[in-house]
Amino acid sequence: MKKFINDLLKTAGKFSYKRITSLYTLNIAILYVILPLFVRDFEVLEFVFLGFITYSASMVGFTMYQKLNVKKDPTNNDNVDVP
Numbered sequence: 001m002k003k004f005i006n007d008l009l010k011t012a013g014k015f016s017y018k019r020i021t022s023l024y025t026l027n028i029a030i031l032y033v034i035l036p037l038f039v040r041d042f043e044v045l046e047f048v049f050l051g052f053i054t055y056s057a058s059m060v061g062f063t064m065y066q067k068l069n070v071k072k073d074p075t076n077n078d079n080v081d082v083p
Contacts, residue, residue, distance in 0.1 A: 022059035025052050 009019050029052035036042045 016063065018059045018063045022056045022063075025056040025059070029053050029056065
């Protein structure tokens with residue numbers, strides 16, 4: 001489980017801010033929807049939930065967009081991505 005979480009949150013051995021915020025926001029969205037089970041008078045607003053989900057999805061999409069547009073330097077022998 002620890003390896004899975006490390007692979008999920010790290011790129012090249014460093015934590016990715018976009019991945020961490022995406023996962024954190026997704027967890028908050030899930031807790032926001034579950035909250036009425038514990039607090040009877042709490043009302044879930046649709047635009048708040050959709051805002052959390054949209055932000056989480058956009059961070060994942062932005063990360064994937066950056067990964068797909070990274071150019072490789074043919075003279076680089078370390079296989080390190082060059083911006």
